[in-house]
Amino acid sequence: MSYADRPWLARYAPGQPHDLTPDFTDALSMFRAAVERNPDGDAVRYFDGAVTYRELDALSDAFAVGLLARGFAAGERVAMYLQNVPQFVIGLVGTWKAGGIAVSVNPMNRERELELLLRDSGAVVLVCLESLYDDVARSVLPGSGVRTVLTTSEREHQTRDDPRAFGGTSRPDLSGDDVTDLAAFLEQHRGSAPPPVSFDASDTAFLTYTSGTTGPPKGAMNTHGNVVFNSQAYAVWCGLGDDEVVLGVAPLFHITGLIAHVTVAQYLAAPLVLFHRFEPSLGIDVLREHRPTFTVGAITVFIALMNAPNAERSALESLRTIASGGAPIPPSTVTAFHEFCGHWIHNIYGLTETTSPSHGTPIGTQGPVDAASGALSVGVPIYGTVVRIVGDDGEELPPGEVGEICTSGPQVVPGYWNKPEETASALPGGELHTGDVGYMDAEGWFYIVDRKKDQINAGGYKVWPREVEDILYEHPAVREAAVVGVPDEYRGETVKAFVSLREGASVTPEELIAFTKERMAAYKYPRQVELLDEVPKTVTGKVLRRELRARERS
Template identity: 90%
Template sequence: MSYADRPWLARYAEGQPHDITPDFPDALSMFRAAVARNPDGDAIRYFDGALTYRELDELTDAFAAGLLAGGFTAGERVAMYLQNVPQFVLGLVGTWKAGGVAVSVNPMNRERELELLLRDSGSSVLVCLESLYDGVARTVLAGQPGVRTVLTTSEREFQTRDDPRALPGTARPDLSGDDVTDLGAFLGTHRGSTPPPVSFAAGDTAFLTYTSGTTGPPKGAMNTHGNVVFTSQAYATWCGLGDDEVVLGIAPLFHITGLIAHVTLAQYLAAPLVLFHRFEPSLGVDVIREHRPTLTVGAITVFIALMNAPNADREALASLRTICSGGAPIPPSTVTAFHEAFGLWIHNIYGLTETTSPSHATPIGTQGPVDSASGALSVGVPIYGTVVRILDDDGAELPPGEIGEICTSGPQVVAGYWGKPEETAHAFPTGELAQPELRTGDVGYMDADGWFYIVDRKKDQINAGGYKVWPREVEDVLYEHPAVREAAVVGVADEYRGETVKAFVSLRAGASATPEELIAFTRERMAAYKYPRQVELLDEVPKTVTGKVLRRELRARQQT
């Protein structure tokens, strides 16, 4: 039996096609169409500031012209180390206009993480918040000769009020002695210039988004222009979005959800994208009340936080019509509680960095079923043109109800990992479907009606509120502490984040360290979502006779 031949999609998305034909050949063409369609409409709203599509077009022209004047060539990479600010969108589109590839960098990354991403991507340009340059990037760039141009900018740009709940209260750092260029001055110098026309094939890489892989170190997924156009259009078609939408940018823009479900979806719709630097629940409610967005997509932790914000009520969130959530397991009770509080249903979606956001979604207006055995909410059904199979350890296809690895192929699956042909071949084998198929590493099943459920993860990755954490990376940092003899990291249940990071540590003979000291040690060296919230000291970390850490035994300790 081939899941590609099953007719269930028509039952759950009546009146919609099984496949969609992309409206644009590449993501830059999609942006240009938005400018032509809605030149004087808002492209970005940021606190009390706004940029129209015409203004964004002019600024991205200036960005591209400036890069090209500095010797930038087609195919080079531009790394963006930014929060949810207008400069992220400007840098993304401007990079495309210069013929380049954007690289999204998590603003929570510290020195070791930023250094790895810049080196792996070979980025020649870094667009960076002044605060992140001052606190992190300055040190890293001393050892990165490949980065020729550093453009710094402030969270205070493109708006007129400094909201103390979201924007840094400290003065802007003095960077006058550094070899950096202020982005505003850079744009001013080149404003009015028009870069030469550029076009992309569907298979050309639009941006690199970094994801932890089966061996631990981050890998750059090559999200193509064809991937981007397909998933942007798929969101709009699946959700039945119209001409009056306003997109709330609540997910981090560096993440594949923010890139597609916020930035490029807004451009596909020629709609405003509402940004507010960094998520804070009460501020989020205020922004919704002020800008009246109609749709958003985010991790379930965001909606839990909004539900518990002191200023949240039905009137504040009344403009929202479509809400989707993915990236972390969704408790069915939370969906019910959110609906009772605001009259809005949260629709589950599922996808990975390697699927350029959605591969599965719950049809809008439909509530997904709950697995009676595990209590897990279904992640939905495959979206347009997507073939999903459940395979056993030998690669054989399993029938409905049988648990195995979720494997996905379709227009959203990336071309592979940047500069890593062996990892690409392993994760995207070409089998009986005669096209690359992503081995997700997630374990689940499909029921008789075509609904999919995730019941476990094949990988040891930890999913902390939608952020993926690889245990080995945390362990490597713990091993830098002089008192640590052995370290093993696992994910443990957490009421708010779904899962959080816990470390089990044994100490060197004669050495001493408290759990609090070890937590503080890692917090100084890692992104905020990665460091362990819990540390337990053991005499010995349990291992097999061959020396392999028994992670399952450590997880079992939490249940006894």
């Protein structure tokens, strides 16, 4: 479905075309325009420090010149194994200026995962935190194909007066290793500019690896055209203006952080506020200090902010637009957040393969909740996006019927890096078969039911974990919930819930079972509930049901 199919949707984007024409061909041109528009404005704020757009331009020039001096060639890959630090943005833009492709690596990855990503991407440069080099990368690099290693500290750029203020923190001893300090590398080449480079919209801007919640990670080839389209789509859809300050709560290695934080800020020539990695109390302090206006994060981020010990309504008052994606949103949490601070969370939906959003709840609108399942709508397709609900036979289903969500549009990647079979399977004819199950109602709103592989078969009855989780979130003591199917001698599979509680709250498993039993069909409610300190999640906030199932099997 597209805007052309449902003209009534036009009212959600007053004055805007149904299809969006990008202002730029490639992400580097978008960055250069930001430098021209706002050279002395902050590009990145990091604790008490900042890097202006003019400085970011010079630093990324130096990064590119240094790579080229070491034999880097157009199309080669630079892996960035970093937290949310300014060096990530310097490396990203500098890689483009050298004609390369950036590879974002989860800083929580250990030896096995890092080795897999380096080998799969064929990265020839690794930029990483010194602590990650010392703890993980050092043992992986021999034989990996990486030629250049640049190490850095999370304390650089922390203050305006001294960009290398390490605060007395000891640094790993890297003596004897073939590594280069990033700050020295940049200083060596400062003042030099790389040769001009240009990209087509179809050229790959970065490889973003899927989270691996359902199998080994695959490198989605997010093109420059994908990136500029969805950066602009975020800005137009959310009504963002020239005075925005973007809060980076999502990890930058993830597609949400890359688009909704880094490249949206560059499209707007706005400041991006980073603070190493998300921690709720620190997040509240950062909100107070930098007064951001826009952010996008997993719903777990907003749950954590509400429950931070220093949380106050006034800390969040600067925010004007909040969106959430990457994990299911319980309607009760949206209501609780609004009651806490007066802001509505607007649901969005997308995947790594859609370069962040393919759907969104129009700003200023509250998405409907399906009366039967209790699911909050993920919105309607954004500009130029066509979405079909497809049955097991491959045929498109009518409104109200549940099937696989299949998406086409200018944000959909052309495929996976060096994986033609997986590309053909997931993207036949360029249409992304998401693996997510959902439906469209008669008014054009879309709802996600669950992942195909997460469905529970309890004695022949189909149970979707998300529906059970949404009911659990209605209990005042529940902070987080995850539901999986576990072996059962009688039913084949039965429903089990893993729950963490709000601070100071108390409830027994039996009470939670009784709570759900009163609110849903007999075959759906959990027969088992286990209380955990933390529900296991990916760093982006997605519940790791696979890990919980494996735990039960073992």
